[in-house]
Amino acid sequence: MSDTATVTSPPDTGTDAAPARRRPALSPSRASDFKQCPLLYRFRAVDRLPEVPTRAQVRGTLVHAVLERLFALPAAERLAPRAKELLEPTWAELSEASPEWTELFAEEGQGTAKEPDVAGWLTSAEKLLDAYFDLEDPRRLEPEACELHVEIELGSGVRLRGYIDRVDVAPTGEIRVVDYKTGAAPREIGEAKALFQMKFYAVVLWRLRGVVPRQLKLMYLTDGQSLAYTPEEAELVRFERTLEAIWQAILRAGRSGDFRPSKSKLCAWCDHQAHCPEFGGTPPDYPGWPEPDPGEETALDRAD
Structure with a gap:
């Protein structure tokens, strides 16, 4: 069976048509x-339990959005003052779309945002942008895409879906996958998690384009560090099998409802200790496998 793929969301077919139903x-x-x-x-994909974002997560979403807008400008205008x-x-647009985010800055017992808090928070975002400009000069880059939605169904039937912060393609055809991290460079556990995400994107692009990305680059803006990794095709073959095994395990758990906690x-x-047996909590009644799609990724997921 061959791989099938898309790189954008399906087009709108009109208000009278039934909404397209995406596969999990x-x-x-x-x-x-x-x-x-x-x-x-289970708590996130099946029960969809609410989670209160932190200011750091929302700031990460803001910085990602600013960098996307920055690369939409002519190259000569991509300067730090312009980004600021x-x-x-950009914050006005994001907070209008998600007004609950402004509650992170509300005075206790009041419901209105504290201007000094918002101003200081925006200043902290400026520092992350300064760190970005220390790492690279965006005037010298012409990305092929920013915030690229990718989706592919592997021959095994596993469907992969995600958003890539930036894809750079050299004149020679070499591909670089770039991901902005607004936290600090991680220790061993965090680094493994970040590389897992990048290898996921590498598999998708490899299957979409038939080219193994030349470089996977993580840019950590809190401490101005970057991590570059060069994957090999054999490694991506093994990683693809890992993703297939994870999906099969998810399907088994989905059929039985047996999603076990793993304490670490x-x-x-x-956010869900109150519902976790490891902390004396009780999960909600299992609602069954979600429809139509338990695999969506939010902007906060990608904010770091």
């Missing part, structure tokens, strides 16, 4: 969730 797919974030803790996957000018209007140091950052 695996995203890098949800695959990573299942590897970390099957019950966390984009912060406030990462539990300290989990």
Whole structure:
């Protein structure tokens, strides 16, 4: 069976047509969730339990959006002051689309955002943009795509779906996958998780284009560090099998409802301890396998 692929969302077919029903797919974030803790996957993909984003997560989403807009400008205008000018209007757009994010800055017991808090938060975003400009000069780059939606069905039937921050293609055809991380460069566990995400994208692009990406590049903006990795085709073949095994394990758990918790140091950052048996909690009644699609990835998933 051959691979089938898309690189954009399906077009709108009109208001009278039935909405297109997408097949369930695996995203890098949800695959990573299942590897970390099957019950966390269930809480996020099946139960869809709400999670309150942190200011750092929302700031990451903001910086990603600013960098996307920056590369839409003519090359000569891609300067640090111009990027900072984009912060406030971009935040206005994002907060209008997700007004609940403004509650992160509300005065206790009041419901209105504290201007000093928002101003200081935007200043912290400016520092991340400064770190980005220390790492590279966007005037010298012409990315093929930013925030690229990719989707492919492998020959095994596993459907992969995700968003890539940036794809650079050299005149010689070599591909570089770039991901912005607004946190600090991670230690061993975090680095493995980040590389898992990048290898996921590498598999998708390899199957879409028939070319193994030359470089996977992670840019950590809190401490101004970058991590570059060169994958090999044999490695991506093995990784593809890993993704297929993860998806089969998810399907088995989905049929039975048996999503088991896996306790680790990462539990300290989990929003769902109140529902987790490892912490004396009780999960909600299992609602069954979700329809139409448990594999979507949000902007907050990708914000880091």
